[in-house]
Amino acid sequence: MGESVLISVIFLFQNMKKLIFFELYLYAMTTSDLYYTLALLKVEGVGDIVAKKLIHHCGSAEQVFSAKKKQLFAIDGVGEMLYRNLQNTYVFDLAKSELDFIENQNIDFSFYQEEHYPERLKHCIDGPVVLFQSGAINLQRQKLISIVGTRQVTSYGADFCRKLIEDLAPLNPVIVSGFAYGVDIIAHQSAIDCGLQTVGVLAHGLNQIYPKIHKRYIAKMEQNGGFLTEFWSSSSPERENFIKRNRIVAGMSEATIVIESAEKGGSLITANIANDYNRDVFAVPGRSSDKYSQGCNNLIKTQRAHLLTSAADVVYMLNWELEEKAVKPIQKQLFISLDAEEQKIYDFLQKNGKELLDSIAFECEFPIFKISSLLLNMELKGVIRPLPGKLFEAI
Incomplete structure (x- = not known):
């Protein structure tokens, strides 16, 4: 040795x-x-x-x-x-x-048995034996979340991504993505704007950048995190490399968040890998008629992802409970005006805490079929969240 x-x-x-x-x-x-x-x-x-x-x-x-x-x-x-x-x-x-x-080129590297190798990736049987990196990456004792999505991101998806990272910023997570067009680069930029560390996982060697137009972001990325790759300088950004890259994005993070995706896409591959690695997956819901919401809606419908409406959902599902107070005051800015029936339910949950669906229906004097619809609408608005055992609580 x-x-x-x-x-x-x-x-x-x-x-x-x-x-x-x-x-x-x-x-x-x-x-x-x-x-x-x-x-x-x-x-x-x-x-x-x-x-x-x-x-x-x-x-x-x-x-x-x-x-x-x-x-x-x-x-x-x-x-x-x-x-x-x-x-x-x-x-x-x-x-x-x-x-x-x-x-x-003074390239840094980490072996899969070294301490500074991404901790969660060590437990992935097919994780890279060696990772190469540039910048000032520090992943020790950090919260890591991956944010992925379509390259054809809509204004809704872009705004949601920026707001989500802004609201999570008090918890100082590391934002991981693939440095591609669309959701990826917005996630990286938003992390930098919020003073967070961000890591771009590349599908090629460190001697190049793809897409080339993103070269303008290299300096800021390396000042606020940097780049990771398993690929050698002889590797080019070929299709199969992106699929291999996705397992690093999913494996090194505590959770993967899909902002927008069509019915098929690379971000869904990342989500499936994250599920295989027993990681949490979140997806942002959208209208059934929206092309770039179909993938997310299917993940939620098939129970392969948690429904994500606000940063508080991430905090809750990842058991970041001790620091939840840092996010809750910010989340109130996301609330949408409620109609009279929804307000009645919200006030009841605010006063009583976690309650069963049947109790909510009885106390608020709504039939079950109606309370179910109202609760779903309120969940989509981000003002309540479902809990195991048919419980609900206000956010």
Whole structure:
């Protein structure tokens, strides 16, 4: 391992009469480690999952290349073909070329077992083995949320995105997105305007920017966060790279928020990946006739996303309860005027707190079929929210 330092801490506790072990690995990756890791990642048949398996069993990327055939064949999934591919020395030429670029451009990097690697991404089996970064990114002990959506964002979506970030600003979250047209760049700009750290996850190497028109935002991005990518300088922004990029956006964040999306789109792929990673997903509802609300409405309808009407929904669902007071006074600015029936329900919930649907109907003297419709309208207006067990409360 050269100068690498491995600290292995075993946490042992009993849960439901079962012993569960957690291992925390803290590496300080050296240039030599990076060289061999880059070479390993260029071996045909080795992706992030296989690379992690090999490193885990052999101890390091360097030791993978020096491992005996018998040792490698003892690893599940390693056969004759992969063993032969590991003997091809051309991967070291590719690794040397990329390492020269990294050193000449002063590119920062983080290994998946290092402390400063995004914490939640460590728990994603297909998370990148190595991430490259530029700027002043600090993700330690931070709230991270991803905001994604259509590139053809409407004025409604743009305004909602800006207001959402403005209202969340007192909680100082890191705003993650893909630096693309539309919702992505609005999210990054809004974060910078609010003094928040923001991270753009790229689908190509750090030697270029796509789309090119966004070069004008590079300086401010790097002053207020920066860029992350798993791709080498030889990578171009190809379609499959954007899909791979989406798993980083979803995996590194506590929650993914979809502002607007058509029935199909990249932001829905990100939302599905976030669900697969057991992350919270939020979607902004819209009219059924609106093209760029169909994707969000479908996420909500199929229970793959929480309905999002205000920043308070994010605070509540992510259990940021201790700091909710910082958001609530701001949220009142979002309230829309209520009709007499809605006002009656709102006043009742304000006075009594969390109440069952049946109790609201009885106390406010509305039939069930009508109370359900009124509550839905009020939820869409952002003045109440549903809770488990058919409970409702005022925001």
